[in-house]
Amino acid sequence: MHTTKHDWITTPITADIVRGALELERTAHGVLPHRLPAWARAQCADGQLAMVESQPAGVRLVFRTRATAIELDTLPTKRVYVGAPPRPDGVYDLLVDGRLTGQADVTGGNTLTIDMTTGTADSRPGPIGTLRFTDLPDGDLPDGVKNVELWLPHNETTELVALRTDAPIEPAPDLGHKVWLHHGSSISHGSDAASPSTTWPALAAALGGVDLINLGLGGSALLDPFTARTLRDTAADLISIKIGINLVNADLMRLRAFSPAVHGFLDTIREGHPNTPLLVVSPILCPMHEDTPGPSLPDFAALSAGQLKFRAAGDPAERAFGKLTLGVIREELARIVAQRAAEDPNLHYLDGRELYGEADFAELPLPDRLHPDTATHRRIGERFAERAFTATGPFADRNA
Structure with missing residues (x-):
């Protein structure tokens, strides 16, 4: 029997449930996925590279669970281009047993304002936001267990603060995919x-x-x-x-x-x-x-x-x-x-x-x-x- 959706279980966000990142940096808020390792980042001071390698394209949380509700606290960094139309918030895709089951975004977060006429950028801190998926279906595995993939926004730097579910989770097994x-x-x-x-x-x-x-x-x-x-x-x-x-x-x-x-x-x-x-x-x-x-x-x-x-x-x-x-x-x-x-x-x-x-x-x-x-x-x-x-x-x- 599932716990109620208010009886949250918090699971540490560690490398065994993160795929697609080459490194997880411990921050004041949680962890920041990187797609280049620290030694590589240290060899280039370019702000464009620093921005894009920290945007988690292809990075996803992957685990197995019977949970019907998932919450994820994140601290996104939103980009604003001076003079350009506002950019939409980054999208999170939730896949259950390989099927797209939900999409959501997180408001708030830090703001990076980029002026392409001068080549300058200005950062402003903002609040942590919460992503929530509820009423998830039973999975294809016995006892309703499901494979869950939560794809992070490919174009929005995303610090992962806390992961909560209403049932325990475990790392997904290696299926031998190349x-x-x-x-x-x-x-x-x-x-x-x-x-x-x-x-x-x-x-x-x-x-x-x-x-x-x-x-x-x-x-x-x-x-x-x-x-x-x-x-x-x-x-x-x-x-x-x-x-x-x-x-x-x-x-x-x-x-x-x-x-x-x-x-x-x-x-x-x-x-x-x-x-x-x-x-x-x-x-x-x-x-x-x-x-x-x-x-x-x-x-x-x-x-x-x-x-x-x-x-x-x-x-x-x-x-x-x-x-x-x-x-x-x-x-x-x-x-x-x-x-x-x-x-x-x-x-x-x-x-x-x-x-x-x-x-x-x-x-x-x-x-x-x-x-x-x-x-x-x-x-x-x-x-x-x-x-x-x-x-x-x-x-x-x-x-x-």
């Missing part, structure tokens, strides 16, 4: 997806029957050596890296630096995963940067009208001097993978335009010119699963 480790840009992070379990990597992982570790880092897929070492040191059965758009966005390097950096990134991953299937994915279609270099800048004319859009600020003529465009990057990635695959049969290449190309752009344009919407995330996730996880794909289970 672990898929993915690194990419804000598109992989989940920008403009409706909820954390509907980002394209989360959808692809569900279709592929794998456990996701999402190291999509908005604005920060920049071939950083510490990211490569993090991938090297993280246990995984399958690895993919999506490279390109952020290098153009940031106008970070030219072709002379790009090619050796890709080789070095792959070399580092291979130090820890010499034979793991490794898929290199080039950028999806982004018309404004196909042939025009970066940087990407906010479109201040659109911003003055209350719309957040971006524009390409480079000059196509600068390609002659080694400036990167998405077309240049795709051509070079295909060449590098083909060169290396002669000695590395587990290295594979996927042209990102197979996930989202010209026909897709005509049907589902990028609302801010950079990021896909919810429907496009679903299409990309389905196409990635079809190309990567099916029988002929690089992530197919050859032993099945």
